[in-house]
Amino acid sequence: MLSVRSPRLRLGLGYLLILVLVVVGCLPPNALVASAQGGAQVIEVSPIQVLAGFPLVAGKATVVRVAIRAEQPGRATLTVVFDGHDYRQDVRLQAGQQWVDVFVDPPHKAGPLTVTASLSGGASGQSTLDTVVVSPTRGLKIFYMPTDWTPEQRRRYQYDAIVPKFVELQTDFLEAVYPLPADHVEADYTTTPHMVRTNEKALVDAGGTVDNRALSTLYGTVYLAARRQAPDADLMVAVLPPDWFGTYMASPATVGLQFKLVSGLVLAQIGIRGVVNLDEQKPIVASHEIGHVFRLNDEYDYSKSPPKRGDRIDLPGYWVIRHEPKEDSAKMPTFNFMGAAGLPDYWVRSEVYSALLKAFTDWDGRSGLRQAGGGAPTGGEG
Missing domain, CATH: 2.70.50.60 (abc- transporter (atp binding component) like domain)
Known part of the structure; x- marks a missing residue:
């Protein structure tokens, strides 16, 4: 251990310290x-x-x-x-x-x-x-209506908690990837479910083919029920219980549906995994189906081998409200939200965002x- 024992040495160190302080004090303010x-x-x-x-x-x-x-x-x-x-x-x-x-x-x-x-x-x-x-040249006013939830399903799937959480996650993601300020996206919902008649759910024939006339009837009655509760809404989202599409359309992989003949309504099914952990609900279902209303196409193709599940994003992005950068990488593949459900992560790719900018703002497509x-x-x- 070093110690200072000599008075002369202590005096010399004192002068040195004073000199250092003087020199530092003479430096310009930003020098350090x-x-x-x-x-x-x-x-x-x-x-x-x-x-x-x-x-x-x-x-x-x-x-x-x-x-x-x-x-x-x-x-x-x-x-x-x-x-x-x-x-x-x-x-x-x-x-x-x-x-x-x-x-x-x-x-x-x-x-x-x-x-x-x-x-x-x-x-x-x-x-x-x-x-x-x-x-922005327009906004979106969205009304979420739980549809065809039986009393038993409401008990089993934490209905009172899962419906508000589903609405929150879907709306947050839509605000993030659509070119709209938060005050241009309004979301409302009811906790009173609309029940579908048995004959309105006969959507497929014995061979599993969807009956478009039956689908039109279903969409029409659900749309009118939602419109009566939210007459000023731009779009209605029917929130379905887990496995509704598997039960009534013989399509267990489907989680959402938009029908061109009734463009003001989309169907969105709550995922079974999200019942256990509410934050695991995939937030893209409403954004994906509403995207079809604005002429965005599906980006998956299961007829290919191997199946194509979606297109990956092509530019760096950012979920600003969450302080979360979005980039595509081998470690975390990030897909456009018009792809299939169940992918690792989602955002939006440039061609799709360009189309949305043209649909929702006064952008000329160039400047x-x-x-x-x-x-x-x-x-x-x-």
Whole structure:
């Protein structure tokens, strides 16, 4: 163990400490921060609401993802300028490249928008991206109506808990992947089930072929029952008990159905696995079936060998409300929500999101569209 025993040595160390403090006090205010940055620079800025590279929607939850490259660990302050506001965030730098997510207020109006990200010190450069904000032109008011739940099924499947949870999960996912602000999606439901008559459930013949006339009758009566309870709703979702399709349509793999002749109603079946763990309900059923209303097609094909279960996403995405990046990888394959049920994870791919933007906003299909990863560094070392 070292100890200071000599008075002369103690005096010398005291002078040295004073000298160090004086020198540090004379440094410019940002000198220590700049040193800690260790050659860090912003190399990319990407504002995302659903998918990277797409225009933003006024009022929708937004994150700005910033890619930073540093030569060594350190600390820095990241400043993002978005929609006229500055957002500052302290960053613990890692050697190499890292993403920093800055959650910002939603853009408030349509028009061109420039997003800038820079690190403190000024010598590390900044990245600027020009995009566009579009306006929603419509919303969705959805009414969920439990359909054909017997008293025994209500007892067995935790009816009072599972129906509200199902509505919550379906609505949250739809808000996340459709180009709509949260206040443009309204969801309501009833806990009083609508019961279907026996003759309305005779949907298949002895050979297992679906009778479209019987299906039309079923859809018509369920639609009218829901419309009486929610006359101002845009779409109705009939929430069916587990294995309803297997029992009445000889189709146990089916979990949802949209019938073109009655476009205002879709059928969505609660999954049996989600009865045990409510959070395991697949959240895509309503979004998938409502997607058919807006001319989105199924992306699975079981006639192929091996069967095709869906298309994987092709751009980085983000579930902003959950602070959850969405990327496709070998470890976690992520599929577009128009694929089959039971896949590892879901989001939306670029072609589908483009179609939804055209259906729900005033986007012209061209402006603001950029290659994902755009935003070349400018200034400083960029």
